[in-house]
Amino acid sequence: MNRLPVADRPTVRRAAWALMTYEKRAVALILALHIAAALAAIAAPALVGQIVNEVNAGATADSVDRLALLIGVCVVIQVILGRYAQYFGHRFGERSIARLREEFVSRTLALPISVVERAGTGDLATRSSVDVANVGNTVRDVVPVVIIASTQLILLFGAVFVLHPLLGLVALTGLPSIMLVSRWYLRRATPAYLLEGAASAELTDELTATAEGARTVEALRLSGHRVERGTDRIGRQWQTRRATLALRSVFFPVVETSYAVPVAAILLAGGFFYSRGMVTLGAVVAAALYLQQAIEPLDRLLQWMEQAQRGIASFSRVLGVGLVPPEPRGAESAPSGQHLTVRGARFAYGGGPDVLHGIDLDVRPGERLALVGPSGAGKSTLARLLAGIDAPHAGSVRIGGLPVTDLEPAERRRRIALVTQEHHVFIGSLRDNLAFAAPGASDEQMRAALAAVGADWAADLPEGLDTEVGDGGRQLPAADAQQLALARLVLADPHTLILDEATAALDPTTARRTERALGAVLAGRTVIAIAHRLNTAHDADRVAVLEGGRITELGSHDELVRIGGAYAALWHSWHGPAPA
Numbered sequence: 001m002n003r004l005p006v007a008d009r010p011t012v013r014r015a016a017w018a019l020m021t022y023e024k025r026a027v028a029l030i031l032a033l034h035i036a037a038a039l040a041a042i043a044a045p046a047l048v049g050q051i052v053n054e055v056n057a058g059a060t061a062d063s064v065d066r067l068a069l070l071i072g073v074c075v076v077i078q079v080i081l082g083r084y085a086q087y088f089g090h091r092f093g094e095r096s097i098a099r100l101r102e103e104f105v106s107r108t109l110a111l112p113i114s115v116v117e118r119a120g121t122g123d124l125a126t127r128s129s130v131d132v133a134n135v136g137n138t139v140r141d142v143v144p145v146v147i148i149a150s151t152q153l154i155l156l157f158g159a160v161f162v163l164h165p166l167l168g169l170v171a172l173t174g175l176p177s178i179m180l181v182s183r184w185y186l187r188r189a190t191p192a193y194l195l196e197g198a199a200s201a202e203l204t205d206e207l208t209a210t211a212e213g214a215r216t217v218e219a220l221r222l223s224g225h226r227v228e229r230g231t232d233r234i235g236r237q238w239q240t241r242r243a244t245l246a247l248r249s250v251f252f253p254v255v256e257t258s259y260a261v262p263v264a265a266i267l268l269a270g271g272f273f274y275s276r277g278m279v280t281l282g283a284v285v286a287a288a289l290y291l292q293q294a295i296e297p298l299d300r301l302l303q304w305m306e307q308a309q310r311g312i313a314s315f316s317r318v319l320g321v322g323l324v325p326p327e328p329r330g331a332e333s334a335p336s337g338q339h340l341t342v343r344g345a346r347f348a349y350g351g352g353p354d355v356l357h358g359i360d361l362d363v364r365p366g367e368r369l370a371l372v373g374p375s376g377a378g379k380s381t382l383a384r385l386l387a388g389i390d391a392p393h394a395g396s397v398r399i400g401g402l403p404v405t406d407l408e409p410a411e412r413r414r415r416i417a418l419v420t421q422e423h424h425v426f427i428g429s430l431r432d433n434l435a436f437a438a439p440g441a442s443d444e445q446m447r448a449a450l451a452a453v454g455a456d457w458a459a460d461l462p463e464g465l466d467t468e469v470g471d472g473g474r475q476l477p478a479a480d481a482q483q484l485a486l487a488r489l490v491l492a493d494p495h496t497l498i499l500d501e502a503t504a505a506l507d508p509t510t511a512r513r514t515e516r517a518l519g520a521v522l523a524g525r526t527v528i529a530i531a532h533r534l535n536t537a538h539d540a541d542r543v544a545v546l547e548g549g550r551i552t553e554l555g556s557h558d559e560l561v562r563i564g565g566a567y568a569a570l571w572h573s574w575h576g577p578a579p580a
């Protein structure tokens, strides 16, 4: 399975910067409020220092009261400014998260289908849930904390330097060990968290596959095997979690010990400086209070660094979705005509061996071509190439002279549609479900499309096109859902239809109803049908027999039966030998 890419550090840095500077004014206001709140906070220890000095010099109770009142005022100002800073910070965070989610959704919707299929649902599901939430939490909670804490720390340490440069130097004693261990941690944390994210995605993949295939697991008694695989993935996730835990168990004890060092050092050195008359007692008290006050923001900063690491790892996975080369954004010129030509097309899945070995095929406009062949011959793969979902690694698949994969995706869908047995009903109204195919279609056109495929049930709905369908709404039976999908096709009006097992999974009655509906859709179009029942091949203009990734026979039903090859053998075994 090809995982989706992960963005590198410079890309993450640029994207984070863009996110933060998208609303420059809001960020400037939040920063200004935080700085003002931090300034109000550092006034208190300075005032306590002043009280100590004045009491030392024999001050009156009045002047002490005045200073104490001033401390109270500073605290109130700090609380008010801090509250507004947080209020604006959180609003900014929520707006940023909303933007991020919207960007992620558009990036995901722009992914080529083949990339989504090969990446597996687990990877994309983990990125769109766990990773987007992680980035959201980081932007909402961590960024404001980092801004507030850094501002407070700069001001608190600055204040100690202002009290006395010597005290300032002593205050820095705890920092080297914190910086060293942080550097050590940061270098290892992002890759470790990336591994943890990948292991979670693998586990999600495995559990989803087991849950989705529960019936098969039960029928084939595979539960032991699935439990083993699940346990293996849980084991891998446990290992990656242990690795990140090991990093945390070194990082946090070292930094927490380092917090106590500057306070102890300032009391020791401050006492010494005071005894020599180099600093006042008030300055030493104020410096000790500042350093005591610095522990809290420092601790918060380091605590959140861990979340920030998770956030950065998640952000690189979220941004990685945008690194997948987009589907080609339109050829220079429009295809001239509807002629489909395949020349020497070779295809392999994900770097594996070729499953198509040089296919040559011409499909004339309006022709009905049936593809037959044993299981695994490459019929579905050829259908995907013809529909432009995958491109051949050698040779070409062209429509009207242009490579199908070069057509702008919407343009391609208007020209060629691949119809499979998947007929998803999206949550929304019937109208929403039809509008995917033709956003500009009127209600009349929608009703006509439903009538064309025999979806009479739609006309009887009391709320008509406004009826909510899909999960939580009206549940459509398989045949109705298939008819809805076919009505979409009528609206999209492609000139070429490729049918891959469109009715294979339906019960015979439903299949017959659907085939009747399909008949209305096929009229006047080029049709390439993977034929499971040979009467489809019998009714086609031509039949292509695919064996081992090669077209081994090509001609009308009668011609192929006459030459007595593989198709004739299939036909006779299915239909009984021709009368002598």
Ligand SMILES: Nc1ncnc2c1ncn2[C@@H]1O[C@H](COP(=O)(O)OP(=O)(O)OP(=O)(O)O)[C@@H](O)[C@H]1O
Pocket (backbone or CB within 6 Å): 349, 352, 355, 373, 374, 375, 376, 377, 378, 379, 380, 381, 382
């Ligand atoms: N997603 C995939 N990844 C890797 N190999 C694949 C994938 N899909 C198909 N193949 C392989 O490509 C070959 C052709 O498969 P394909 O599904 O095109 O055959 P088919 O003729 O349509 O068979 P069937 O009638 O059983 O659907 C097979 O060997 C199959 O195992």
